[in-house]
Amino acid sequence: MADTSAVYARIDTNLKKNAESILHQLGISPSSAIQMLYSQIVLTKGFPLDLHLFYGKPTAIGGMSRAELNAELAKGYESAKAGKSLSADDVDQLMKEGY
Secondary structure, three states: OOOOOOOOOOOOHHHHHHHHHHHHHHOOOHHHHHHHHHHHHHHHOOOOOOOOOOOOOOOOHHHOOHHHHHHHHHHHHHHHHOOOOOOHHHHHHHHHHHO
């Protein structure tokens, strides 16, 4: 039998239930999921999720008036008409750099 150690953690009850429901659908036990996480940490020598602090504040259209939203949309439309557009890859790169 393999040499094993126990890992104990306290987490939110609803989070645990939701995660275990998804794991069950995938056919993965919670212990196996933790084993996978630890294996990826060792393999990548880092945490296998993209963790970062959010410094910028994206535009929330819910906080804009109709006139403000229309003005922003008009700017985008005029830029596109003038050929000032970016590829999806360029936008992805700018988002990674900015946020």
